[in-house]
Amino acid sequence: MAGPLRKTKIPDSARAITADLVAVLVAVTDGQPKIMTIANAGALPSGPFEFKHRSLQSGLRAWVEAQTGHPLGYVEQLYTFADRGRTGDGSSPHSVSISYLGLTREDQVADGAAAHWSGWYDYFPWEDHREGPPALLAKLLTPRLRAWAKSAASPALQRERWQRVAITFGFEDREWNEELVLQRYELLFEAALIPEAVRESGNAATLVPGRPMTADHRRILATGIARLRAKIKYRPVVFELMPAEFTLLQLQRSVEALAGRLVHKQNFRRLMEQQQLVEETGAIAADTVGRPAKLFRFRHAVLAERAVAGTKLPLSRT
Amino acid sequence: MAGPLRKTKIPDSARAITADLVAVLVAVTDGQPKIMTIANAGALPSGPFEFKHRSLQSGLRAWVEAQTGHPLGYVEQLYTFADRGRTGDGSSPHSVSISYLGLTREDQVADGAAAHWSGWYDYFPWEDHREGPPALLAKLLTPRLRAWAKSAASPALQRERWQRVAITFGFEDREWNEELVLQRYELLFEAALIPEAVRESGNAATLVPGRPMTADHRRILATGIARLRAKIKYRPVVFELMPAEFTLLQLQRSVEALAGRLVHKQNFRRLMEQQQLVEETGAIAADTVGRPAKLFRFRHAVLAERAVAGTKLPLSRT
DNA sequence: CATGATATGCTCATGGAGAGTATAAATGGC
DNA sequence: GCCATTTATACTCTCCATGAGCATATCATG
Structure with missing residues (x-):
């Protein structure tokens, strides 16, 4: 160039x-x-x-x-x-x-x-918040990231670093944002808390848990997870991961698995209904505990009916 | 592969x-x-x-x-x-x-x-809806796309084609979706209404207005416009296109230029305020008609303060 | 038959988004 | 000076999506 x-x-x-x-x-x-x-x-x-x-x-x-x-x-x-x-x-x-x-x-x-x-x-243990914030966040990541922030040259830079940390990891009663997978990985990389970032592979004790990968594959994986976590919110792509028929709870568990956090059951069902993303098959799930659940299938028709994309501009309709 | x-x-x-x-x-x-x-x-x-x-x-x-x-x-x-x-x-x-x-x-x-x-x-005349739907949409695009839909093999395929057209172009009282720039271009390409799609470059009379480009550059441009139209809704990127100081109306005009449609003035200002994206410079715009407008500047601090990204999942806070 | 577990229906409060009305502050023509 | 015009700015009102909680239905199991 x-x-x-x-x-x-x-x-x-x-x-x-x-x-x-x-x-x-x-x-x-x-x-x-x-x-x-x-x-x-x-x-x-x-x-x-x-x-x-x-x-x-x-x-x-x-x-x-x-x-x-x-x-x-x-x-x-x-x-x-x-x-x-x-x-x-x-x-x-x-x-x-x-x-x-x-x-x-x-x-x-x-x-x-x-x-x-x-x-x-396995590769991003700090990303699974389904059972609340993982213990390793407070126990390992917080102190090491704080140390990294403090190691900056000037007090201004130290504050800047710590603010970045607090935002991307949701520290100091900021909200956890599950979409920032890549930013979190890159921050840990920058702080040299990731095996891929330190060539000598020395003092693994000061690193952060999580299985490494060759070359920049873990970065690519982080990119993919981030993209998917954002996408499931406005495109019906979860269904690609589901069998032909499923219960609403199974669907919810899949979304939660991807997002790394729990969703409100009743509101999740309301959303599925009012968006008409699924339809009943008429059958009932076998092999369950508790009240048996209806089986649903994805309404493939929605892909043709709608062009799903949300607006956030204060549009004028005149 | x-x-x-x-x-x-x-x-x-x-x-x-x-x-x-x-x-x-x-x-x-x-x-x-x-x-x-x-x-x-x-x-x-x-x-x-x-x-x-x-x-x-x-x-x-x-x-x-x-x-x-x-x-x-x-x-x-x-x-x-x-x-x-x-x-x-x-x-x-x-x-x-x-x-x-x-x-x-x-x-x-x-x-x-x-x-x-x-x-x-100039390259996508049908994308500018700031003064309402462009005349060429009803006059040229609609009949030619309808003809293309009718030329399909079976009645089922014809309906399918026309449904795609209606969704991507907002026909038959569907809403116009300004983000579907690429889909619209690709549909016109598929319908052979775009110079780039017809090698012989014959009968230009049946084509659709809009300046062509070499190779697939117009497709790349469509990709860029679509991305930008989506991005301005959740990231403060418009400010990269503005001078250091500007009035709120100038800012609004820029957003409208990109989105290709008008926004509601009062609500736009409310949004800027409550998101604290701008701050007053104290100065007043010169060279204006009507009541003079305050000058604003972008609050760069927001980039550090927030990690802008919206959630649409019915999250559970327990 | 009580208990536990899941499914499903309903209500309520809150806040943001869309839209409209009203008022303020300038310019230019007469 | 008065008035029409243009733009800026302040409020208000309604509607609905969203977050949250309560209540009830329906099964298996001990």
């Missing part, structure tokens, strides 16, 4: 790079959010991009469907990262990583591959 | 590609939204990506700042497209286009380059 931003005459051979696809494949099983991993749960599935398919998206979709044997419900591009070669000294080729978010169901995955499903809170 | 999605042993030389950056640079001048263009307003500024900078984003930022002489307020990655070479027969190399959205002000741009500012409604 040295010259003007338009077609120049640099020979193509001189600027050749490679492109990789990285996938964040999400499923929810028994109320636990999972992601597909390889390399002993230490990496996201990824591979070289080839130009056999029309588009990046169709390439990813085809691959996943071949692996799982079922259509991939929802695919969305996440972000494109540039890596300056693995060594950084120019000895290895530059590459671009294009990451995607995909939604499936665990039971649809054919066995045999080296792929596994891992709970995503 | 033929083999498994993980590191394989394909030699890097066999899968070499090139990467380009494409920028959607937005400014608002005199209540009109503009984008930076090159090639006689027929293309977005773009250029080869080189690995001189740490990241894609910093590369773009550095380039734009060198051109305009001022810091680029806001930069955001839009989307990454894959092109199968310009000819499609393999004679030219494959490439990846990484597009960005950036916000500036027109008066900050240094002259001399081949760049110009073009009104973005």
Whole structure:
């Protein structure tokens, strides 16, 4: 990006790079959010991009469907990262990583591959607030982040750091914002509390719990989780993670698994009803304790009926 | 993407590609939204990506700042497209286009380059609803889209097509949704009413008004406009497009320019106040008709004070 | 048959959003 | 100076989504 931003005459051979696809494949099983991993749960599935398919998206979709044997419900591009070669000294080729978010169901995955499903809170233990704020937040994260804030050069910078911490982690009776997954990860990274941030991997005792991943895969995962947590609020994508028929409580548990926090049961049901997102199948759930629940299915018609998108502008209707 | 999605042993030389950056640079001048263009307003500024900078984003930022002489307020990655070479027969190399959205002000741009500012409604005349629905919607788009819907194979497909049209364009007393810029462009593309969609460039009389662009640049622009229209509703990014001091009406006109529709003046002001996004400078605007307006400035502090992001889940606070 | 667990229906208070009315403060034409 | 016009600014009112809690229905189990 040295010259003007338009077609120049640099020979193509001189600027050749490679492109990789990285996938964040999400499923929810028994109320636990999972992601597909390889390399002993230490990496996201990824591979070289080839130009056999029309588009990046169709390439990813085809691959996943071949692996799982079922259509991939929802695919969305996440972000494109540039890596300056693995060594950084120019000895290895530059590459671009294009990451995607995909939604499936665990039971649809054919066995045999080296792929596994891992709970995503293994990688981000501080993100699960379904049973209240995790103990490790107050016990480990708070003191270490406070120490990091205090280590800044000037008092002004110290206050600034701590304010950032308090906002992104919901400290000092600010509200917890479940969408700030990426910001929290990046802050911990900046504070060098994350294994990926410290090359020497020394003094692990001062780090923060949570399973690391190769390269920047955990950052990509954080991006995917953040995107999904935001998306479930205005698009009916949870249903891609559900079986064909489900009870409202099962649906609620899935939403809670993704959001990492509990929702108000009665209001959740009211929302489903008034938005007409589901319809009764007529059947009743078996194998339950307590009063049996009606089974529902997703009303696929809503996808055609509406263009879901909310406005927040004080519009004028005249 | 033929083999498994993980590191394989394909030699890097066999899968070499090139990467380009494409920028959607937005400014608002005199209540009109503009984008930076090159090639006689027929293309977005773009250029080869080189690995001189740490990241894609910093590369773009550095380039734009060198051109305009001022810091680029806001930069955001839009989307990454894959092109199968310009000819499609393999004679030219494959490439990846990484597009960005950036916000500036027109008066900050240094002259001399081949760049110009073009009104973005030149490219999407049907997107400006500030003076009500544009005449060309009812006069041209509706009949041609209806004809396209009727040309489907079966009555069921015809209804399906027309329903899609009605939703994305707000026909048949559905509401106009200003965020569906990309969907509308893609629908017109699919209906072959867009010059870029018809190679032969024959019978332009049956096409739809709106200036075309090279390659898929107009699609990228549509992506950028859609993103920006969504963003201004929950992030204070409009201020990147404003001078240091402005009146509330000027601010409102900028929002309206981007959204393509009018907002309710009193409610708009109430929103600015209660969200504490602006503060009075104490000065009064000169050169005005009517009662003089107070000048305001953006309260940069809000960026630090809050993590703006709304929830729509029926959360439980227990 | 009591208990526990879940499903489901209903009410109530609060606050934000959409919309309209009224008043204030300037300019320019007569 | 008076009046029409234009813009700024202050209130008010209604409607409805949202958060929250209470009450009741319907099952399994000991």
